[in-house]
Amino acid sequence: MKTLKQHWLDRYQGAATEKLSWFQSQPQPSLNWIRANATLNSAVIDIGAGASVLVDHLLEENYTDISLLDLAGAALQISRQRLGLKAERVIWLTADITQWQPSRTYSLWHDRAVFHFLTSVEDREAYKRALLAGLEIGGTLIMATFALGGPQKCSGLPIVQYDAEKLQAELGDQFELLESLQEQHPTPTGNSQLFNWCLFRRIYSRVKSPNRACPTDKPMPILHI
Ligand SMILES: C[S@@+](CC[C@H](N)C(=O)[O-])C[C@H]1O[C@@H](n2cnc3c(N)ncnc32)[C@H](O)[C@@H]1O
Numbered sequence: 001m002k003t004l005k006q007h008w009l010d011r012y013q014g015a016a017t018e019k020l021s022w023f024q025s026q027p028q029p030s031l032n033w034i035r036a037n038a039t040l041n042s043a044v045i046d047i048g049a050g051a052s053v054l055v056d057h058l059l060e061e062n063y064t065d066i067s068l069l070d071l072a073g074a075a076l077q078i079s080r081q082r083l084g085l086k087a088e089r090v091i092w093l094t095a096d097i098t099q100w101q102p103s104r105t106y107s108l109w110h111d112r113a114v115f116h117f118l119t120s121v122e123d124r125e126a127y128k129r130a131l132l133a134g135l136e137i138g139g140t141l142i143m144a145t146f147a148l149g150g151p152q153k154c155s156g157l158p159i160v161q162y163d164a165e166k167l168q169a170e171l172g173d174q175f176e177l178l179e180s181l182q183e184q185h186p187t188p189t190g191n192s193q194l195f196n197w198c199l200f201r202r203i204y205s206r207v208k209s210p211n212r213a214c215p216t217d218k219p220m221p222i223l224h225i
Pocket of ligand 1: 008022023024047048049050051052053069070071072075095096097098111112113114117154155
């Protein structure tokens with residue numbers, strides 16, 4: 001059986017970038033939300049960036065701290081070649097997000113059509129561990145998945161559909177939903193895919209343990225001096 005990595009390598013090696021179902025020539029609403037929530041010096045990471053042209057636009061606008069992560073090195077290679085010398089202004093990370101341990105933090109985390117592939121609880125928990133380790137408190141999370149009622153598969157793989165409420169429940173109380181919208185993405189073959197887009201702010205957990213000093217059911221020990 002093919003590995004997940006091989007699946008994605010085959011997709012990128014088997015067709016031109018503009019023919020892939022998820023291709024966007026104008027990466028919106030990503031760009032507008034990034035402009036509104038990140039300064040030109042903010043650390044921005046695109047998870048599962050693939051060969052997306054979002055990076056071209058960010059470089060054009062003079063963002064200075066851009067990282068791209070993808071499981072498929074061949075996808076990143078397409079962007080590297082397209083960018084030429086400008087590729088040196090980007091940090092390239094070939095990794096599986098469910099196994100990745102960030103070595104620094106970011107102020108904006110962008111994920112278009114990656115989290116929705118995680119159909120097991122274990123993989124989603126692993127992704128969230130990376131997210132909490134990599135996104136600073138006060139940072140911005142932009143996440144796009146297929147919407148409820150949208151396609152059930154993406155690139156031939158099963159996915160989980162979300163609306164804003166379901167994604168909020170999945171991410172937990174460290175994320176505050178600021179905005180959400182639905183988008184009909186026109187694919188290169190003339191179909192349409194319903195996406196759910198969410199903009200979150202990472203916050204301190206709103207739920208405080210009622211028994212912070214004594215987290216078990218046992219009574220507080222009495223110290224005899
Ligand atoms: C549907 S494509 C979206 C690409 C890009 N975000 C865009 O909007 O054009 C999904 C991307 O996620 C990558 N991917 C899938 N599973 C991944 C994982 N576990 N870790 C990192 N990248 C992954 C794939 O290689 C692919 O480039």
